[in-house]
Amino acid sequence: MVGKAFFENLGESLNPVFVKEMRQYFQNRRMVIFMGLLLIVQFIVALFFASAMTLDADGDEGVVFFLLIICAGAGLSVLLCSIGAEQRFAEERSDKELNYSMLTTLKPSAVIMGKLEGAMVMILCIFSMLLPFLTAAYFMRGLSAVSLLITLCLFPILVLYALAGIFAGSFGQKWVTVLFFVGIFNSLFALVPAFFEIVEDLMERGSIDSTFWITVLVEYEIALLLGVMLFLLSLAVVSPPKSNRLLPAKVYLFALPFLSLLLMTPFYLVYGPADFPPDVFFFIEFAFCFFSVTVLGIIAIFEMPTNSIRVYMKCPRNFIGRCLHFVFSTGFSGSLILAFLILAIPVAMYPFGKLSGDETSRLCGFLCILVSSLGYVILSLNLSWRTKLPLPAWLWVIMFEGAGNILAWIPVAVNEGTIRGIPFPVRIASMLISPTYCFWETIDASVASTMATAPRGGFFPLTIPHHALFWSLAVTGVLFLLLLPAIVKAFRMHRRPDDGAVKPPTKEMLKQ
Numbered sequence: 001m002v003g004k005a006f007f008e009n010l011g012e013s014l015n016p017v018f019v020k021e022m023r024q025y026f027q028n029r030r031m032v033i034f035m036g037l038l039l040i041v042q043f044i045v046a047l048f049f050a051s052a053m054t055l056d057a058d059g060d061e062g063v064v065f066f067l068l069i070i071c072a073g074a075g076l077s078v079l080l081c082s083i084g085a086e087q088r089f090a091e092e093r094s095d096k097e098l099n100y101s102m103l104t105t106l107k108p109s110a111v112i113m114g115k116l117e118g119a120m121v122m123i124l125c126i127f128s129m130l131l132p133f134l135t136a137a138y139f140m141r142g143l144s145a146v147s148l149l150i151t152l153c154l155f156p157i158l159v160l161y162a163l164a165g166i167f168a169g170s171f172g173q174k175w176v177t178v179l180f181f182v183g184i185f186n187s188l189f190a191l192v193p194a195f196f197e198i199v200e201d202l203m204e205r206g207s208i209d210s211t212f213w214i215t216v217l218v219e220y221e222i223a224l225l226l227g228v229m230l231f232l233l234s235l236a237v238v239s240p241p242k243s244n245r246l247l248p249a250k251v252y253l254f255a256l257p258f259l260s261l262l263l264m265t266p267f268y269l270v271y272g273p274a275d276f277p278p279d280v281f282f283f284i285e286f287a288f289c290f291f292s293v294t295v296l297g298i299i300a301i302f303e304m305p306t307n308s309i310r311v312y313m314k315c316p317r318n319f320i321g322r323c324l325h326f327v328f329s330t331g332f333s334g335s336l337i338l339a340f341l342i343l344a345i346p347v348a349m350y351p352f353g354k355l356s357g358d359e360t361s362r363l364c365g366f367l368c369i370l371v372s373s374l375g376y377v378i379l380s381l382n383l384s385w386r387t388k389l390p391l392p393a394w395l396w397v398i399m400f401e402g403a404g405n406i407l408a409w410i411p412v413a414v415n416e417g418t419i420r421g422i423p424f425p426v427r428i429a430s431m432l433i434s435p436t437y438c439f440w441e442t443i444d445a446s447v448a449s450t451m452a453t454a455p456r457g458g459f460f461p462l463t464i465p466h467h468a469l470f471w472s473l474a475v476t477g478v479l480f481l482l483l484l485p486a487i488v489k490a491f492r493m494h495r496r497p498d499d500g501a502v503k504p505p506t507k508e509m510l511k512q
Contacts, residue, residue, distance in 0.1 A: 015110055015113060015114040015117065016106070016114070017106065017111050017113075017114025017115060018113075018114040018115075018118050019114075020114070021117075021118030021119075022118055024088065025080070025118065025122055031080055031084070034079065034080065035076070035126070038072060038076055038129075042069060042072065042133050043133075045065065045068060046133055065133075065137045066134065066137035066138075069130050069133045069137060070150060070154065072130070073126050073127050074158060077122070077123045077127075077161075078161050078184070080122060081119040081120075081122050081123055081161070081162045081165070082119075082161040082162050082164065082184070083181075083184070084165075085115060085118075085119055085169060086165035086166070086177065086180055089115060089166060089169025089170060090169040090171070090172050090173070090174075090177055091172075092169075092172075093170060093172025093238075094172040094173070108238040108239045111238060112166060112231060112234045112235055112238060116159075116162065116163060116231070119159070119162035119163075119165075120159060120162070123155070123158050123159065123162070149212075149216075152216065153216060153219060156219060156220055156223030156224075156227075157191070157223070159223065159227060160223055160226060160227055163227050163230040163231060163234070164180070164183070166230075167233055168180035214267055217267070218264075218267070221260070221264075225256060225259060225260060225288070226291075228252060229249070229252060229253070229256065229291075229295070232249040232252050233249055235249075236249050243308075243311075244307070244310070244311045244314060244329050246299065246303075247329060247330070249299070250299075250327075250328045250329075250334060250338060253292045253295055253338065254292070254328070254341070254342065256288055256291070257285060257289045257292060257342060260284065260285060260288040264276075264281060264284060264285070278352065278354045279354060279355055282346075282349060282350075282352070283359075285346065286349075286363070286366070289342050289345050289346050290366065290370060292339075292342050293342050293370050293374070294370070296338055296339040297335070297374055299332075300332040300335035300336055300339075300381065300393075301377055301381070301392075301394040302393075302394060303332040303335060304330070304331060305331060305332060305385055305489075305490050307329055307331055307494065309497075311329055311330060312493075313496060313497070315329075315496040316496070317495075317496055325494070326490075326491055326494045331494075332381055333487040333490050333491065336374070336378065336480070336483075336487075340374075343370065343371070346363070346367070350363070361442075361463040361464075361465045361466070362443070364466050364469045365431075365439075365441060365442025365465035365468070365469075368431055368432075368438055368442070368465055368468045368469040368472045369438045369442070371469065371472040371473055371476050372431070372432055372433075372435060372438060372475075373435055375472065375476035375479050376400050376401065376404075377397060378476065378479040378480055378482075378483050379400065380393040380397045380400065381483055381486075382482055384396060385486055386482075386483075386486065401435070403433075404433035404435075405434045405435075405436050405437070407430075407433060407434070408429075408430035408433055408434030408436070409434070409436075411426050411430065424464070424467075427441065427464055427468075428464065428467055428468050428471060431464070431465075431468040431472075432468060432471060432472055438468065441468075442465060
């Protein structure tokens with residue numbers, strides 16, 4: 001039959017990892033129990049609300065019932081498609097008999113994409129089952145048609161949670177799983193109030209204006225950009241260790257601020273400064289730069305100074321190509337260089353941001369956090385690769401961050417919890433050694449409140465964050481100069497071997 005042949009060919013053309021994921025989803029007893037219980041509870045709650053519904057036009061039964069359905073669907077999606085996917089993938093990665101990268105000829109991208117497709121289908125399946133209850137909530141009191149668009153805002157967040165679970169599971173390590181659970185619960189405390197604020201705003205709207213669509217489109221663009229980043233990082237973890245697995249991630253991290261700038265420019269041109277002010281435009285762009293630099297710093301502390309022979313065999317022979325290949329290849333030298341290049345983007349955009357005095361102070365404070373954190377990374381790399389102490393760079397960073405946060409808050413405790421009574425040099429030093437203290441000063445910074453404590457004259461006569469940024473740049477620059485010999489040595493080694501000096505790796509060697 002034509003139909004049977006069509007579906008057989010369709011099944012063979014599907015990603016085998018996706019097929020396997022869907023089988024595991026629907027053959028898992030826990031998932032079937034959770035979904036069954038969800039439907040039963042929702043049915044009982046629907047009967048309760050229907051019997052308790054009054055004829056009062058101002059009743060809010062539909063609003064409460066609708067929120068219960070949405071929260072239940074979102075919670076089940078996070079439980080099954082994020083936490084469940086992380087647990088399953090971590091178990092597969094930790095067991096060599098189940099590890100896809102060791103057992104199949106599929107590319108790592110196909111493995112990650114198959115798992116993501118399975119999670120997205122399950123999210124749609126969960127909300128499809130809840131659709132009759134959503135319809136019933138609409139016919140109750142207090143719910144407008146605009147409120148139904150809450151599900152439109154919720155979908156990209158759930159997909160990001162699923163990608164975060166896949167990324168955490170790709171390590172196959174228990175400590176990453178613990179960090180993932182901590183991050184999940186902390187993010188829920190931050191997102192749930194924001195979600196209810198959006199819900200309240202939608203409930204009050206009689207119609208949808210341009211501001212709403214700007215918010216939705218910006219949310220989808222941010223979710224798309226962050227989702228691609230998580231996908232590429234998952235791909236780097238799953239790829240073979242000796243390959244140039246971080247190349248796509250580093251290229252994307254460098255291009256991310258420019259992509260966000262390109263995607264936001266049409267909004268600014270269409271809606272103008274009234275609905276999309278320059279300061280909002282600037283701080284969204286700075287947020288992407290902050291994210292890229294932070295991820296590059298984290299990548300740097302886990303990288304080696306040199307590459308493998310497989311990476312050297314792909315290195316171009318001309319000088320410009322060799323430099324670009326060195327910067328974007330695996331190795332902490334390229335990560336640090338890219339981080340400093342990305343930091344120059346908000347500096348170049350600053351004259352066009354039209355920021356006020358308080359906003360400028362906060363910008364300097366956030367830049368100080370980035371530069372000081374890079375200083376910690378560079379100092380840790382110096383101690384890890386230029387000394388004989390057998391401690392990895394990431395462990396040095398953790399020790400420095402912990403010690404810095406403790407030392408920075410001692411003056412605050414001495415001053416009985418106040419910040420303004422701390423002497424000016426102590427506050428500057430505390431901002432350099434503690435990102436947490438620097439963040440607190442940045443949020444609380446304003447020109448009016450810090451003019452009295454800032455010294456007159458000098459390069460930055462305005463605020464505490466200005467001075468802290470200047471000194472963090474100076475300290476980080478000195479630390480980078482100390483690491484420069486190791487970077488130069490790595491660049492000298494980063495070249496393609498002469499013909500005949502090293503034999504190209506065979507297929508058997510690559511498999512090993």
